[in-house]
Amino acid sequence: MPSFQTTPGTRDILPPQAGRWREFTRIFASVVESAGFECLIPPMFEELGVFQRLGDATDVVTKEMYDFTDKGGRHIALRPEHTASVCRAYAQHRPTPPWKVWYSGSNFRYEKAQAGRYRQFDQVGIEALGADDPQLDVEVIALGWQFYQELGLRDVTLLINSLGDAGDRSRYVQALETYFRSRISELSEEAQQTLERNPLRVLDSKRPQDASVIADAPSISAFLSDDAATHFASVCAGLTALDVPFTVNERLVRGLDYYRRTTFEYIASSLDNAQNAVGGGGRYDGLVEDLGGPATPGIGFALGIDRTLMACDAEDVFACGSPEIDVFIVDTVDGTRATALAHALRQSGFSADRAYEGRSMKSQMKAADRSGAGIAVIIGGSEAEDGTCTVRNLSTSEQITIPVGELQQHLQSTIGPREPRRRSS
Ligand code: HAM
Numbered sequence: 001m002p003s004f005q006t007t008p009g010t011r012d013i014l015p016p017q018a019g020r021w022r023e024f025t026r027i028f029a030s031v032v033e034s035a036g037f038e039c040l041i042p043p044m045f046e047e048l049g050v051f052q053r054l055g056d057a058t059d060v061v062t063k064e065m066y067d068f069t070d071k072g073g074r075h076i077a078l079r080p081e082h083t084a085s086v087c088r089a090y091a092q093h094r095p096t097p098p099w100k101v102w103y104s105g106s107n108f109r110y111e112k113a114q115a116g117r118y119r120q121f122d123q124v125g126i127e128a129l130g131a132d133d134p135q136l137d138v139e140v141i142a143l144g145w146q147f148y149q150e151l152g153l154r155d156v157t158l159l160i161n162s163l164g165d166a167g168d169r170s171r172y173v174q175a176l177e178t179y180f181r182s183r184i185s186e187l188s189e190e191a192q193q194t195l196e197r198n199p200l201r202v203l204d205s206k207r208p209q210d211a212s213v214i215a216d217a218p219s220i221s222a223f224l225s226d227d228a229a230t231h232f233a234s235v236c237a238g239l240t241a242l243d244v245p246f247t248v249n250e251r252l253v254r255g256l257d258y259y260r261r262t263t264f265e266y267i268a269s270s271l272d273n274a275q276n277a278v279g280g281g282g283r284y285d286g287l288v289e290d291l292g293g294p295a296t297p298g299i300g301f302a303l304g305i306d307r308t309l310m311a312c313d314a315e316d317v318f319a320c321g322s323p324e325i326d327v328f329i330v331d332t333v334d335g336t337r338a339t340a341l342a343h344a345l346r347q348s349g350f351s352a353d354r355a356y357e358g359r360s361m362k363s364q365m366k367a368a369d370r371s372g373a374g375i376a377v378i379i380g381g382s383e384a385e386d387g388t389c390t391v392r393n394l395s396t397s398e399q400i401t402i403p404v405g406e407l408q409q410h411l412q413s414t415i416g417p418r419e420p421r422r423r424s425s
Contacts, residue, residue, distance in 0.1 A: 009111065009119025016322040021122070024151075024305055024318075025104045028124045031147045032102045035139060037126050040101035042085035048077040050088045053290045055257025057198035064109040078108035081256070083284065083300060084291070086127045091293025097130020104305075116275030116307050125281070127300030129288065134231050137262045137283065137299055138238030144266060144279055144301050145244045151308070152317030153268070156278065158245065160264040161252040162232035164224045166286060169260065172223040173199050183213050200253045206273060219250045228261055235262055258284040262299065270314035271307065278311055279303030326415055328368035328394075329354040330378045332361050337379045341389075341404070348408055349418030368394060374415065377407065 006012060013021055029039065048067050054060050060080045067077040079085055082103050090099060104124040111117050126143065128136055141158065148156045163169050177199040184192060187202070188209045194201050203214055224232065239246050246264075254263050263282035271278070281301025288296035312318040327350055331338035338354040345352040353371050355364040361380070368376040378390040378399075389407055391414075392399040402410055412418070 007119075009113035009117075011118065016320050019323055020309065020318070020320040021305060024309065025124055027150055028104065028147055028303075029102065031150060032126050032143055035100070035143055037100045037102040037128075040086065040089065040103050041105070042079070042082060042089055042103065044106070045076050045078050046085055046088065048075045050084050050291065051077050051080055053084055053087075053258065053287060054080070055198075057201075058255060058257055060109060060256060062197075064111055066108045066110060080109045081107050082123065082125055082302060083127060083256075083258070083298075084287065086300070087129070087284070087288045087293070087296075087298065088291045090129050090288050090296065090298075091291045094293070097296065098136070099129045100126070101128075102126045114275075116271065116310055118306060122305040123302040124305060125300055125302030127298060129296050129298040132285070132297040134234035134262075135238060137231075137235045138242065140281070140299050140301060141235070141239060141246075141262075141264055142242050142244050144281070144303065147303070148266060148278075148308075151312060153308075153311055153315055154317075155269045155315055156311070157247060157267045157269060158239075158264060159249040159252050159267060160235070160239075160246050160262065161220065161249055162224060162228055162235075162261050163220060163253065163259050163263055163282075164228040165260055168220075168223045168225050168228055172218070172220050175218045175223065176200060176202070179217055180213070186213050198257075201255070203251045203253050204255075214251065217251075221250060231261055254280060254282060258287045258290075260285045264301070266303070268307070268311035268314070270311050275307060275310075277304075278308045322372055324351070325353050325371050325373040326350045326418075327352045327375050327377055327411065328371045328373040330361065330364040330368060330376050331355075332358075332364065332378075332380045333384045334358065337384060341377065341379070341407070345408070345411075347421055349420050350408075350411060350415075375411070379404075 051065065052061055065077050065080060067075060070076050086101060102125065106120050106122050108120055110119055113119055126140060128140060145158060164172065180187065180195050180199055180202055188205065188207045190207065191202050191205045191210045203217065205214065252263055252265060259282040261283040265277050265280040267276050268278045279301055283297065283299045285297040287298060327345060329338040329342055329352060331354065335358055342352040342354050355367045365376065374394055376392045376394055378392060383389050383401065387404055388401050389404050390399050390401045391410060
């Protein structure tokens with residue numbers, strides 16, 4: 001028989017880690033919903049053309065797309081990110097601006113798999129469409145920052161830059177290309193190849209050989225239009241006013257081509273250099289238009305769940321825990337009383353687990369200890385006969401036998417009140 005394993009770059013997120021992911025998303029939602037962002041769930045695949053707008057010269061489009069022709073002959077791609085889908089949704093549904101949405105979900109990129117870099121990876125993110133206000137940039141960037149603070153992360157640095165408007169950006173790219181060509185022999189082979197595809201991305205090279213050439217490269221600030229420079233100055237002033245610490249990094253270019261004006265990245269210093277960007281984003285004025293919608297400014301970010309949790313582990317914050325169970329029921333008679341009691345307790349709002357297959361008292365008590373429950377409710381032969389149960393505190397080992405009918409009241413007074421679950425009838 002063949003034995004199957006996950007394919008490279010994919011993983012099972014097992015319990016209790018998967019519970020931690022859910023909690024991560026819950027906290028994220030509460031942070032961004034407090035700022036008026038609403039949840040959006042776009043499809044996981046779209047027509048390839050939606051994602052080609054990320055840039056002909058980007059690795060995401062040229063090398064990493066999971067694309068295929070479906071049975072109806074459509075050229076489809078699994079989403080490599082969410083922003084293009086959100087812009088396509090805006091162009092399709094034309095909501096009233098500003099449209100502020102958040103999302104969470106998987107993305108697919110055929111990357112060289114390694115720790116912190118996967119082929120299926122999850123992000124949470126926000127996008128705000130329809131407002132060109134630098135105060136919106138400040139709000140968006142500060143929300144990402146606030147979320148990291150709420151997780152307890154302290155070793156996160158915020159880098160920001162402006163890539164200017166479309167014209168500024170292309171004049172800068174031209175200047176970069178001329179400069180890098182003048183020193184091409186000093187560049188690494190990889191950087192020379194990148195130069196052919198996308199001169200901007202040469203600035204991203206982390207190879208020591210390229211460092212001195214990059215250090216002398218022209219800076220974007222000299223190419224910014226007055227409007228773009230004023231916008232960027234307002235963003236910096238706004239972040240300063242909110243006490244969000246940041247560093248302007250003129251070499252920050254990001255991996256996708258749609259960025260205009262503000263770009264930013266959150267870097268976790270606790271992680272290895274190659275995978276230390278835990279989140280990033282920026283403005284993408286022009287993307288909605290490229291996808292067939294009206295001219296619409298937009299800004300947002302996406303945070304990598306995998307990498308952010310690696311940073312949490314490195315800083316020993318936002319620990320992984322299993323959900324707590326209130327009560328573990330030990331039924332050594334025939335298991336049916338455990339079924340009835342667990343059902344009744346759950347309806348009353350308690351969480352309850354139990355053992356199966358008529359295990360011995362010893363084995364069921366071991367399972368109770370493993371479950372993390374604070375209390376075991378034990379029903380043996382004598383309890384079954386006189387309609388009682390023994391309630392045992394698993395940390396102190398104190399126990400008391402009470403009528404089953406009084407169990408819920410007893411639990412309410414020992415572990416606290418619970419809200420009954422709603423019944424359908
Ligand atoms: P991105 O920089 O490609 O931007 O991805 C954002 C974050 O997703 C990264 O900082 C990283 O934490 C995580 N990430 C990216 N690729 C991988 C991977 N292969 N494995 C694990 N984690 C990964 C975007 O996706 C843009 N859509 C962000 C944005 C939103 N810009 C504007 N709005």
